[in-house]
Amino acid sequence: xxxxxxxxxxxxxxxxxxxxxxxxxxxxxxxxxxxxxxxxxxxxxxxxxxxxxxxxxxxxxxxxxxxxxxxxxxxxxxxxxxxxxxxxxxxxxxxxxxxxxxxxxxxxxxxxxxxxxxxxxxxxxxxxxxxxxxxxxxxxxxxxxxxxxxxxxxxxxxxxxxxxxxxxxxxxxxxxxxxxxxxxxxxxxxxxxxxxxxxxxxxxxxxxxxxxxxxxxxxxxxxxxxxxxxxxxxxxxxxxxxxxxxxxxxxxxxxxxxxxxxxxxxxxxxxxxxxxxxxxxxxxxxxxxxxxxxxxxxxxxxxxxxxxxxxxxxxxxxxxxxxxxxxxxxxxxxxxxxxxxxxxxxxxxxxxxxxxxxxxxxxxxxxxxxxxx
Numbered sequence: 001x002x003x004x005x006x007x008x009x010x011x012x013x014x015x016x017x018x019x020x021x022x023x024x025x026x027x028x029x030x031x032x033x034x035x036x037x038x039x040x041x042x043x044x045x046x047x048x049x050x051x052x053x054x055x056x057x058x059x060x061x062x063x064x065x066x067x068x069x070x071x072x073x074x075x076x077x078x079x080x081x082x083x084x085x086x087x088x089x090x091x092x093x094x095x096x097x098x099x100x101x102x103x104x105x106x107x108x109x110x111x112x113x114x115x116x117x118x119x120x121x122x123x124x125x126x127x128x129x130x131x132x133x134x135x136x137x138x139x140x141x142x143x144x145x146x147x148x149x150x151x152x153x154x155x156x157x158x159x160x161x162x163x164x165x166x167x168x169x170x171x172x173x174x175x176x177x178x179x180x181x182x183x184x185x186x187x188x189x190x191x192x193x194x195x196x197x198x199x200x201x202x203x204x205x206x207x208x209x210x211x212x213x214x215x216x217x218x219x220x221x222x223x224x225x226x227x228x229x230x231x232x233x234x235x236x237x238x239x240x241x242x243x244x245x246x247x248x249x250x251x252x253x254x255x256x257x258x259x260x261x262x263x264x265x266x267x268x269x270x271x272x273x274x275x276x277x278x279x280x281x282x283x284x285x286x287x288x289x290x291x292x293x294x295x296x297x298x299x300x301x302x303x304x305x306x307x308x309x310x311x312x313x314x315x316x317x318x319x320x321x322x323x324x325x326x327x328x329x330x331x332x333x334x335x336x337x338x339x340x341x342x343x344x345x346x347x348x349x350x351x352x353x354x355x356x357x358x359x360x361x362x363x364x365x366x367x368x369x370x371x372x373x
Contacts, residue, residue: 007039010098015333017103029289032057033105039097042088045078053117061107064114081109108285112209157268165198177211187219190275197280212238213282222265226255234294242284245291258286
């Protein structure tokens with residue numbers, strides 16, 4: 001049960017959201033991201049201005065009010081992390097209130113679109129990022145400081161290898177994306193998503209933060225990624241506090257990072273820049289939800305200390321109670337889906353033949369009964 005002075009708000013995804021979830025079942029960290037340690041009624045959420053942050057039970061990862069049109073337009077709605085709230089006050093008591101939403105909240109939305117709320121960002125990074133959230137035009141100063149960075153040559157090679165979309169992006173952003181100093185001292189590894197990945201991207205164009213997540217300031221060749229680095233090793237990126245994770249299963253012939261396959265090796269390599277092709281964009285939420293001990297630069301050994309932030313607000317019984325409520329909702333949703341499927345099958349006369357029985361249409365039978373003679 002909850003402490004006397006603790007209240008919570010639970011955001012409940014729809015049944016449809018569970019069908020499109022990329023995980024077999026929601027990770028506990030994802031459930032934490034849907035619980036706010038304060039009771040927020042409809043009026044409170046509607047009164048919050050756009051781009052306000054709301055802390056959650058997932059340490060260091062707040063929600064963000066993206067749109068709040070409740071007070072200005074007749075078609076009123078509140079959007080959090082680009083997900084609309086579709087039902088208010090599904091459940092409420094003194095300690096808890098539940099609101100319904102159309103989908104799960106994605107932690108990557110806050111990381112990529114609102115990095116100044118990210119606990120892994122430094123003050124210098126915040127001021128730099130606010131000035132570079134949109135693609136910038138190359139200047140003469142940039143050209144001079146990056147004389148070793150052959151962006152046009154890289155773009156031409158990527159385009160010729162079939163990575164046209166990423167070639168266009170890097171041609172305009174590479175000098176902004178990669179700092180000048182590392183080019184002179186070390187090798188930068190860039191992971192290049194396929195053209196198909198751009199069609200399923202949820203953003204009109206890749207945010208600069210997402211591109212940073214695909215750049216590693218060290219040399220990583222095929223041998224490193226396919227065999228040298230151990231399963232679940234972390235790889236720091238240019239996005240502060242958000243590493244990649246090696247997910248290559250031992251003995252597998254296919255290397256993968258963040259569960260995304262590496263499909264082409266050494267698309268480009270000039271000694272300063274190495275480019276590998278990947279099947280899709282890396283998702284920062286994967287590391288946050290599945291490997292939280294790497295979050296914000298934390299190691300697995302001290303991950304318990306970061307997770308213990310919860311104990312300052314909610315005790316063990318409270319967390320178990322919230323988890324039980326969420327799991328009960330999941331079970332009820334699955335039961336509803338199963339009942340709907342069987343109802344559909346039975347309505348369409350599929351059930352008897354499916355289980356090895358044959359249905360008989362008595363209206364077409366040639367038999368007659370004694371009273372009909």
